[in-house]
Amino acid sequence: MLRFIPAFCRSHCEMRGLVNYCLSCCVNTLLQTFSATWELADQLEKWEAAGVRAAGRNVPLQLKRVLAAMRGDLPQPAPHRDFLHCLDSNNIRLNVQHDANEVFLFILNLVQQQMDDQDLALQIQNLYKISVETCVQCLSCCSVQTLNSFLLGLPLHIKEDHNSLEECLASFFEHQELRGRNCCFCPRCETKNPSRKGLKLRSLPRILCINLERFRNIRGFTHKLDCRVTFPEAFDLSLILTEAFSAEFAQNDCKYTLYAVVVHSGSAWSGHYTTYVRDKVNKHWYYADDSHVRQVSWEKVQTTYGGRDKTAYMLMYRKTSEEGQQPDLSG
The missing domain is CATH 3.90.70.10 (Cysteine proteinases)
Structure with missing residues (x-):
């Protein structure tokens, strides 16, 4: 059964609508997921952003404000134009259709770059951080090269x-064989050889x-x-x-x-x-x-x-x- 949520029931559901402003449906959906990620909103609430310069261009500050507004009990759609204009000033342009995954990663990266509290910024990154180990094995000498990195x-x-x-x-996560133009350089053999590449999880x-x-x-x-x-x-x-x-x-x-x-x-x-x-x-x-x-x-x-x-x-x-x-x- 589908039903619209009346104003007096909104306090039982933290989800509030967002007006489509200048083709903002992509950002609207991401704001809904960020709002549902209560851990993110809680971490942003801890941030003392009083000393932030150029507040209108600071993505984490505007994100903090809009998520707080979306948690409110007012029945009308939550205000989010300042956040949209903030993204526009950071090259996520208004009146342009965007890819949701690209904007999601862009916002997370800007949170890292623009927060003056780097410890808190890293805690936010850790919410999404998938630590991985890339292994490349030379099929000629069987030596293995490893590289640690992370994904969001x-x-x-x-x-x-x-x-x-x-x-x-x-x-x-399946192993792939790299041959032909995809061969990898082996430091032990000092030449490009067919290789087997795999990805393993270090932490979730x-x-x-x-x-x-x-x-x-x-x-x-x-x-x-x-x-x-x-x-x-x-x-x-x-x-x-x-x-x-x-x-x-x-x-x-x-x-x-x-x-x-x-x-x-x-x-x-x-x-x-x-x-x-x-x-x-x-x-x-x-x-x-x-x-x-x-x-x-x-x-x-x-x-x-x-x-x-x-x-x-x-x-x-x-x-x-x-x-x-x-x-x-x-x-």
């Missing part, structure tokens, strides 16, 4: 037919962001893949990626629960973003299409598996054991 989300390649999230995750974040790569360049043109990608409401990553953990991985809990889905409708050239969010308190799902918010069922969220009308593009999962707990983000 998993960009998952999808096939042009039927996919499941579990299959896409397993494929992302509290918030696991997954990007389903539906946009693909084919012969110089961008196309959208509307193929079906199923995803669960909850999963245990240790059961999916049995061999994708490095020797340094020391976390016991790899269970995650879905709490937000960014949805894209339309084609690669003309589209619209909306979002589904799971409420922190009552655990119900809500759907936001700019300023319009209504309660929906999990079955309605599942309709975004595939099809031209509405397709899931970004998935936000939270560690199950940490739902509702105050975070320790010092790691």
Whole structure:
């Protein structure tokens, strides 16, 4: 059953609508996911930003203000024009259609660059930080080169037919053989040789962001893949990626629960973003299409598996054991 949320009930649901201002549907959906990521809003609330210069161009400051406004109980859509103009001054232009995943990463990077409290900025980054180890093994001498790095989300390649999230995750961590023009330089052999490349997890974040790569360049043109990608409401990553953990991985809990889905409708050239969010308190799902918010069922969220009308593009999962707990983000 679908129903609009009356004003007097809004205090039980932290989700408030956002007016589409100058083609802002992409940013509107991201603000809904940021608002649902209560750990992020709580960390920003700790920030004493009194000494910030050029406040109108400071993304973390404007993000802090708009998330606080979205937590309010007023029935009208939350004010967010200052945040949109702030992004515009940082080259996320108004009146331009943007890619949600690119803007998401851009905002997180600007939070790191523009916060004067770097310890707090790193704590925010740690919310999303996936530490990985890249291993490249020379197939001639068997020597191994390793490189440690991190991601703020998993960009998952999808096939042009039927996919499941579990299959896409397993494929992302599969070993690949690099031959021909893709051969890697081996320091021991001092030449380029065929190699085997693999990615292993060193640590998992509290918030696991997954990007389903539906946009693909084919012969110089961008196309959208509307193929079906199923995803669960909850999963245990240790059961999916049995061999994708490095020797340094020391976390016991790899269970995650879905709490937000960014949805894209339309084609690669003309589209619209909306979002589904799971409420922190009552655990119900809500759907936001700019300023319009209504309660929906999990079955309605599942309709975004595939099809031209509405397709899931970004998935936000939270560690199950940490739902509702105050975070320790010092790691």
